[in-house]
Amino acid sequence: MTRARFITLEGGEGVGKSTQLVALAAALRARGLDVVETREPGGSPGAEAIRQLLLQGSEDRWTAESEALLFAAARADHVARTIKPALAAGQWVISDRFIDSSVAYQGIVGHVGADAVRQLHAIGSHGFLPDRTFLLRLENRAAAERARARDTEGSDRIGGREQAFHDRIGFAFGVIANEEPERVRPIDAAGAPEAVTARLLAALEDLL
Numbered sequence: 001m002t003r004a005r006f007i008t009l010e011g012g013e014g015v016g017k018s019t020q021l022v023a024l025a026a027a028l029r030a031r032g033l034d035v036v037e038t039r040e041p042g043g044s045p046g047a048e049a050i051r052q053l054l055l056q057g058s059e060d061r062w063t064a065e066s067e068a069l070l071f072a073a074a075r076a077d078h079v080a081r082t083i084k085p086a087l088a089a090g091q092w093v094i095s096d097r098f099i100d101s102s103v104a105y106q107g108i109v110g111h112v113g114a115d116a117v118r119q120l121h122a123i124g125s126h127g128f129l130p131d132r133t134f135l136l137r138l139e140n141r142a143a144a145e146r147a148r149a150r151d152t153e154g155s156d157r158i159g160g161r162e163q164a165f166h167d168r169i170g171f172a173f174g175v176i177a178n179e180e181p182e183r184v185r186p187i188d189a190a191g192a193p194e195a196v197t198a199r200l201l202a203a204l205e206d207l208l
């Protein structure tokens with residue numbers, strides 16, 4: 001019997017994280033695993049309330065520092081109330097975004113600093129990290145096109161930022177993957193959804 005694992009999906013807007021989360025969870029369930037699907041910001045009642053604060057309202061509603069603190073607070077609740085209890089009960093947990101999104105968006109691109117964001121994570125969530133993180137990589141224009149086709153009724157206050165911001169996010173995730181190659185595995189997110197899921201499963205095989 002394999003031990004329960006915590007897996008995260010990361011990457012910029014529109015690369016296919018939410019789509020792959022559902023597909024990967026289904027593939028793992030087909031192998032007999034009990035899987036919890038979750039997301040950030042959110043994933044627990046308290047964190048979902050903070051999600052509304054973070055993603056609604058004007059683009060300048062929060063400073064980068066306030067954002068970093070709110071994301072860390074939401075994550076602390078998510079880890080304590082959802083992720084750790086599920087793992088303790090033997091369930092696998094897959095999260096759409098986690099700490100690496102904070103390091104990329106608030107830390108590197110938002111200029112709060114990657115180390116400062118990791119310190120907040122150390123305080124809020126005792127530095128808890130995923131067993132494996134898949135960084136979905138897709139050319140910026142293709143990702144923007146996917147997001148645009150999906151968001152016909154508008155995007156949230158972070159997703160709606162200018163393309164140059166999202167280009168910097170893609171670069172920041174690349175920096176993170178280079179820093180932690182053992183945990184963070186880049187996955188080609190181009191092509192049919194089923195092909196991407198197959199790549200994810202292949203890159204998870206050693207943990208199954």
Ligand SMILES: Nc1ncnc2c1ncn2[C@@H]1O[C@H](COP(=O)(O)OP(=O)(O)OP(=O)(O)O)[C@@H](O)[C@H]1O
Nearest residue numbers: 012013014015016017018019146147150191192193
């Ligand atoms: N492999 C794929 N090929 C074509 N379209 C895709 C693929 N994967 C996802 N999509 C579509 O692209 C859009 C964005 O996908 P999805 O919502 O899964 O991305 P995301 O990374 O979770 O985005 P965000 O971070 O903005 O929430 C959706 O409309 C989805 O149906």
Ligand SMILES: Cc1cn([C@H]2C[C@H](O)[C@@H](COP(=O)(O)O)O2)c(=O)[nH]c1=O
Nearest residue numbers: 040041071097098101102105106158159
């Ligand atoms: C966890 C996390 C998220 N963000 C940003 C990234 C996205 O723009 C939104 C979440 O929207 P999604 O459609 O659910 O992906 O929040 C961030 O800036 N920092 C974070 O830590």
